[in-house]
Each structure stands twice: as structure tokens, then as C-alpha cells.
Amino acid sequence: xxxxxADASPFVRKVRVLILETGQDGxxxxxxxxxxxxxxxxxxxxxxxxxxIPALERPDGPTLYDSRVICRYLDTRVSAGLYPESRxxxxxxxxxxxxxxxxxxxxxxxxxxxxxxDKRYDGWVEAQWDKAARGVAAINTRWMSHLxxxxxxxxxxxxxxxxxxxxxHPDRDWRGPNDALAAWYAKFxxxxxxxxTRPA
Numbered sequence: 001x002x003x004x005x006a007d008a009s010p011f012v013r014k015v016r017v018l019i020l021e022t023g024q025d026g027x028x029x030x031x032x033x034x035x036x037x038x039x040x041x042x043x044x045x046x047x048x049x050x051x052x053i054p055a056l057e058r059p060d061g062p063t064l065y066d067s068r069v070i071c072r073y074l075d076t077r078v079s080a081g082l083y084p085e086s087r088x089x090x091x092x093x094x095x096x097x098x099x100x101x102x103x104x105x106x107x108x109x110x111x112x113x114x115x116x117x118d119k120r121y122d123g124w125v126e127a128q129w130d131k132a133a134r135g136v137a138a139i140n141t142r143w144m145s146h147l148x149x150x151x152x153x154x155x156x157x158x159x160x161x162x163x164x165x166x167x168x169h170p171d172r173d174w175r176g177p178n179d180a181l182a183a184w185y186a187k188f189x190x191x192x193x194x195x196x197t198r199p200a
Contacts, residue, residue, distance in 0.1 A: 002057040004031045004044050008199045010102040010164035011067040012054045017156045018071050020193035022080040028056075036114050068095060071153050082153040087146070091154045094143050097135050098157035102164055104131040109168050129172060132165065140178035147184050159188045167199050 003019075005012040019025050033041040033053060040051040048055040048065040055065040056073070064070050075082045083091055108128045111120055139147075139158060147155060162185045165174050175182040188194065 001028045001059070002031045003028050004033050004041075004047060004053050004055040004057070006033060006035065006053055007197075008167070009053055010106070010160045011099070013163070013197045013199065014067050014102075014157050014160040015054045015056075015070050015074070016197045017160060017191075017193045018074055018082065018153065020196060021151070021156065021191075022074060022078050022082070024074060024078060031057075037110060038114055068099065071095075071156075075153065082151065082156070084150075084152055087149075087152070090146055091152045094139070094146060094154035095157040097139060097143075098154065098161040101132045101135040101161040102157075104128040104135075105161075105164055105168060108132075129169075133172075133174065136162070136165075136174045136178055136181065140181040144180050144184065147181075155188065159185065159191075159194055163189065163194070163198070 003012075003015065005016070007013070019028055031043070033044050035041050035044065035051065035053065044053065044055060045051045047057050047063040050065065052065060054067055054070055055063050056070045057063045064073055072083060074080075105128070108125050111125050111128075143154075143158075147158065162174065162181070165172065
């Protein structure tokens with residue numbers, strides 16, 4: 001299988017962490033791409049008509065895209081149990097919350113890097129940060145008991161979301177009002193899979 005990826009993407013990192021946690025790294029070949037919303041990649045577009053990463057090309061079926069779809073497929077492929085039936089809806093909801101944080105944080109980056117300077121809107125950037133901050137606060141308030149349980153896909157998504165905030169928005173203090181989540185992340189970030197996928 002081939003994974004279209006860019007190491008800085010938090011959505012790609014989520015898939016890569018899951019691959020390592022489930023021992024599938026020997027089955028998947030990285031296919032690095034350099035894209036922005038206005039600079040697509042031809043090979044990626046052929047695999048995923050939306051032109052987004054990650055995308056997982058398989059020999060026995062259509063290419064899969066969207067990190068949640070890929071993670072669910074890879075989990076099922078080896079019966080890893082990272083989407084446990086006993087708490088499936090909680091896992092999926094927390095994963096979606098983490099993905100929403102990632103999306104808002106990525107859009108903030110695009111506003112500064114892709115949009116011409118005279119068309120940038122600070123109010124829109126702050127609105128995206130508000131979404132990310134609300135998501136982080138909700139996890140800190142409502143989801144710490146889940147994060148204290150056995151590893152599942154939501155743990156991976158939250159870890160990658162917080163890592164991306166540190167990577168791209170280090171001047172924004174998500175830790176200050178979220179002590180419990182900050183303490184959890186400090187430990188989770190030490191996992192070998194997280195260390196191996198740290199963006200540079």
C-alpha cells in the first residue's frame with residue numbers, strides 16, 4: 001500500500017501514529033507530496049479527486065481518503081481494537097473533536113501562507129482559534145476519563161491535534177487553562193509512535 005503524505009500534516013500524523021501503534025509500518029510505503037489548497041499534486045489528484053492528504057492507495061480496492069476512514073480501515077485490517085464497540089460513539093466523537101481542532105489550526109496556517117496579504121482577515125483567524133480553543137477546553141472538561149482509559153483512536157487524534165498546536169501555533173497558550181489535558185499530553189507525547197512522527 002502507498003500513503004500519500006506530508007509530514008507536517010496533523011491528519012497524516014494521526015494515520016502514521018496508528019500505523020506504528022498497530023505494527024503495520026512494513027506494509028505501507030510513504031509517498032511524500034508537497035501541496036497547498038492552490039498548488040495540487042497530479043499523482044495525488046489521480047488517487048483522491050479532492051486532492052487532500054492523507055490518501056491510502058490499496059492494491060485490492062479504491063484509494064481511501066480522509067484520515068478517519070483510513071484509520072478505521074487500518075484498525076479493522078489487523079483487528080487492533082482502537083475503535084472498541086463498548087465505547088464506539090465516545091471514541092468517534094472525541095476523534096471528531098480532535099479533527100475539528102486540527103482543521104481550524106490548519107486553516108489558520110493557510111490564511112497566513114496562501115492568501116494574499118491584502119486579503120487576510122484577522123477576525124476569521126481568531127474565529128478559527130476560538131473553535132480550536134473551545135475544542136481543547138471541552139476535552140479538558142469532559143473527556144479526561146476517556147483519555148485515562150485504554151488506548152484508542154481518539155487518544156491518537158487528540159495527541160496529534162495538540163502536537164500540531166505546539167508545532168504551528170506555539171504562541172497560543174492552549175495549556176494555561178487546561179492543566180489536566182496538558183499533563184496527559186506530556187506523557188502521551190513520549191510514546192515511541194509520537195516521537196517517531198514529530199514534525200520538523
